[in-house]
Amino acid sequence: MDLSFTREEEAFRQNVRCFIQDNLPEATRRHMESFRSPTRDMIVAWSRILHARGWGAPRWPAEYGGPGWGPIQQYIFIEECQAAPAPDLLSFGVNMVGPVIYTFGSAEQKARYLPRISSMEDWWCQGFSEPGAGSDLASLKTRAVRNDDGWVIDGQKTWTTYGQYANMIFVLARTKPAAKKQEGISFFLIDMKTPGITLRPIQTIDGGCEVNEVFFDNVRIPGDALVGQEGKGWDYAKFLLGNERVGIARIGISKGRMRLIRDAASTCIRDGRPLIEHARFLDRFIGLEVELKALELTALRLLAAEASRGNSGTPDPASSVLKIKGAEIQQRTSELMLDIAGTAALPWPQGDEAIRALAPGPSWADAAPSLYFNLRKVSIYGGATEVQKNIIAKLILGL
Amino acid sequence: MNFDLSDEQRMLDDSLARLLADHADFETRRRLSSRAPGWSPELWAEFARLGLLALPFDEKQGGIGGGPVDTMLVMRQLGRALSAEPFLETCVLAPVLLSEDGGGVVTALRGDIMEGRAICTVAARQESADLVQAASTGGEWRLTGNASLVPWGGEADWLILPAETGKGLALFLIEGERAGVTRRGYPTQDGRRSAKITFKDAVAQRLAASDAGGLLDRARATALAAICAEAVGAMESCLEQTVEYLRTRQQFGTVIGKFQALQHQAADMVIALEQARSMAFFAAMNCEQADAALRERALSAAKVQINRSARSIGQAAIQLHGGIGMTMELAIGHYFKRLTMIELSFGDLDHHLDRLAAAGGLAA
Numbered sequence: 001m002d003l004s005f006t007r008e009e010e011a012f013r014q015n016v017r018c019f020i021q022d023n024l025p026e027a028t029r030r031h032m033e034s035f036r037s038p039t040r041d042m043i044v045a046w047s048r049i050l051h052a053r054g055w056g057a058p059r060w061p062a063e064y065g066g067p068g069w070g071p072i073q074q075y076i077f078i079e080e081c082q083a084a085p086a087p088d089l090l091s092f093g094v095n096m097v098g099p100v101i102y103t104f105g106s107a108e109q110k111a112r113y114l115p116r117i118s119s120m121e122d123w124w125c126q127g128f129s130e131p132g133a134g135s136d137l138a139s140l141k142t143r144a145v146r147n148d149d150g151w152v153i154d155g156q157k158t159w160t161t162y163g164q165y166a167n168m169i170f171v172l173a174r175t176k177p178a179a180k181k182q183e184g185i186s187f188f189l190i191d192m193k194t195p196g197i198t199l200r201p202i203q204t205i206d207g208g209c210e211v212n213e214v215f216f217d218n219v220r221i222p223g224d225a226l227v228g229q230e231g232k233g234w235d236y237a238k239f240l241l242g243n244e245r246v247g248i249a250r251i252g253i254s255k256g257r258m259r260l261i262r263d264a265a266s267t268c269i270r271d272g273r274p275l276i277e278h279a280r281f282l283d284r285f286i287g288l289e290v291e292l293k294a295l296e297l298t299a300l301r302l303l304a305a306e307a308s309r310g311n312s313g314t315p316d317p318a319s320s321v322l323k324i325k326g327a328e329i330q331q332r333t334s335e336l337m338l339d340i341a342g343t344a345a346l347p348w349p350q351g352d353e354a355i356r357a358l359a360p361g362p363s364w365a366d367a368a369p370s371l372y373f374n375l376r377k378v379s380i381y382g383g384a385t386e387v388q389k390n391i392i393a394k395l396i397l398g399l
Numbered sequence: 400m401n402f403d404l405s406d407e408q409r410m411l412d413d414s415l416a417r418l419l420a421d422h423a424d425f426e427t428r429r430r431l432s433s434r435a436p437g438w439s440p441e442l443w444a445e446f447a448r449l450g451l452l453a454l455p456f457d458e459k460q461g462g463i464g465g466g467p468v469d470t471m472l473v474m475r476q477l478g479r480a481l482s483a484e485p486f487l488e489t490c491v492l493a494p495v496l497l498s499e500d501g502g503g504v505v506t507a508l509r510g511d512i513m514e515g516r517a518i519c520t521v522a523a524r525q526e527s528a529d530l531v532q533a534a535s536t537g538g539e540w541r542l543t544g545n546a547s548l549v550p551w552g553g554e555a556d557w558l559i560l561p562a563e564t565g566k567g568l569a570l571f572l573i574e575g576e577r578a579g580v581t582r583r584g585y586p587t588q589d590g591r592r593s594a595k596i597t598f599k600d601a602v603a604q605r606l607a608a609s610d611a612g613g614l615l616d617r618a619r620a621t622a623l624a625a626i627c628a629e630a631v632g633a634m635e636s637c638l639e640q641t642v643e644y645l646r647t648r649q650q651f652g653t654v655i656g657k658f659q660a661l662q663h664q665a666a667d668m669v670i671a672l673e674q675a676r677s678m679a680f681f682a683a684m685n686c687e688q689a690d691a692a693l694r695e696r697a698l699s700a701a702k703v704q705i706n707r708s709a710r711s712i713g714q715a716a717i718q719l720h721g722g723i724g725m726t727m728e729l730a731i732g733h734y735f736k737r738l739t740m741i742e743l744s745f746g747d748l749d750h751h752l753d754r755l756a757a758a759g760g761l762a763a
């Protein structure tokens with residue numbers, strides 16, 4: 001057992017850190033440091049910078065254009081990016097559909113899509129949830145019916161993050177209505193420009209419009225849009241969601257945010273002294289630091305186990321622990337920011353700089369409540385906390 | 400970075416688990432705890448045969464030279480089995496406190512401990528204001544004062560304690576049966592024993608130590624990491640016992656483990672356990688850290704997490720067992736009691752939060 005990073009791992013970290021320092025656009029870094037979500041252009045520009053360095057798909061094996069890193073290196077890389085803070089790579093492409101394509105897709109699909117994912121030429125979005133299929137995803141109703149050489153899709157998807165920027169969408173649709181719930185589902189790769197697809201943005205309580213409804217009305221797609229075998233879509237979806245649970249804990253982001261919170265609380269004067277010196281605030285801050293350190297080590301233990309076991313393709317159900325705890329910690333960081341902002345959190349500029357200028361407090365004060373409201377989502381998406389607890393109860397405890 | 404055990408460590412872990420399964424079942428444990436000495440001398444002899452008692456001693460001093468990870472493995476198994484053997488005192492605290500003394504008495508004592516012939520406890524809980532006083536007359540040191548809450552103080556063959564010499568703190572070694580030493584042992588909540596010890600002009604040996612306070616801090620740090628591992632073992636067992644109960648207990652016509660309200664409480668136990676496990680590793684990684692400030696910060700963080708997890712897991716285990724969990728007849732309550740006493744030992748939650756606050760947090 002060696003509980004410290006090896007010299008090679010530390011050198012790797014240094015290498016990554018230097019690259020980010022030299023290449024992350026300053027405006028992007030400042031924007032991210034004020035607790036704001038990256039813009040479309042920021043995500044694309046940063047993804048292409050990483051791609052040019054060969055790091056556009058950090059978790060992929062070398063044969064598909066990834067750097068061929070082990071889990072610990074991947075972890076260090078993502079942690080450094082998030083701590084910078086740099087925009088995350090678009091998860092829907094590199095972390096979700098990419099691994100599904102290289103694990104289950106045809107040679108032709110691999111050749112066509114994988115390079116365009118890591119170079120960010122394609123912006124992928126997700127067509128899983130439906131109005132009647134949230135946590136109970138397998139009850140989805142969107143249909144795919146065979147037609148000549150292809151398929152016709154009808155139905156509605158929702159919560160499609162960044163659908164407005166996407167040119168590709170991966171979709172779960174029912175291909176065998178008579179089959180048992182999980183068995184009649186297939187996995188499709190669809191061009192967003194296909195006639196019959198329309199988008200409606202949904203405004204969320206933070207004021208943003210990240211998510212959309214996507215409507216499919218008599219959408220004709222080619223036969224080669226199907227991934228793997230017909231009727232196996234549910235298995236591929238489980239593979240996809242399980243893969244995402246480690247990254248979804250967003251440990252690096254929480255670590256970076258805790259650093260910014262410490263700085264902000266040190267300069268924020270409340271009742272005549274810095275907020276960081278107020279015992280109640282400090283207790284909450286320290287309590288969260290401890291939980292975050294524990295979660296970080298939990299993630300590393302999981303990754304180390306994966307590294308010595310070899311990636312079996314099936315996710316460790318312990319990753320549900322990371323998802324639950326990671327979500328809780330992200331949410332609590334945003335509560336601390338709300339505490340720091342105080343009444344300066346009241347104004348709601350919605351991007352209007354003139355209103356922002358009227359507001360008291362630090363320049364990020366209006367971002368704090370938006371982040372707080374926005375992050376309520378993290379215990380709901382990607383398998384809600386309650387669904388993860390069901391997974392733990394069944395797969396870890398055998399209840 | 401890897402969390403894999405070496406072949407030797409895996410062997411140690413397996414043989415200790417087997418040994419404890421054979422010798423330390425719950426009924427044996429209950430019988431032992433009802434009267435002094437409170438632990439099993441037969442099991443202690445088995446520990447010696449397994450090499451466990453030589454594990455923490457330096458190779459130059461005839462030991463095996465195990466590190467914090469080895470201690471962690473042993474303490475976790477002892478926690479799983481609810482072992483009451485005085486391993487923490489004799490084989491975690493004492494080896495550090497004796498480490499700088501190469502004199503004849505200490506060398507013989509080290510040998511006796513490794514062979515299983517001597518139990519050595521440590522009185523490390525005194526507030527500085529209540530320290531035993533040490534006076535040097537005619538070339539020998541004499542101790543006067545009280546030491547309270549000394550684990551196994553009534554039964555141990557040897558006792559190490561810090562005392563005030565008038566020129567600062569020093570460490571002393573004294574036999575339990577010495578003239579001038581009065582020991583009154585009593586049971587504790589967790590089925591173990593403690594003692595109040597009164598010294599009156601008792602002749603003791605001053606231990607060689609370049610910096611007695613620093614050595615005591617190092618010993619406490621090692622012990623704190625060890626007790627975190629013991630807590631993890633006890634929490635694992637709590638979870639296993641609870642899941643077993645959920646799988647077998649029937650109410651409303653089905654096993655109660657089918658009810659989601661209970662499943663989710665059990666899932667919360669898994670999360671709390673994983674977090675605690677991680678911080679027990681963190682404690683082991685840092686307990687021999689040379690930079691005292693870093694070391695203490697890391698250990699405080701570990702104990703904060705261990706205490707929080709121990710409390711939530713212990714309480715949930717009792718709740719999910721229902722009425723039967725309230726009885727002394729079932730093991731689960733005994734584990735809960737041990738976990739609760741661990742929470743209070745080596746600094747409670749507020750103490751460690753205060754220490755972290757004074758240091759400006761974990762990452763300061």
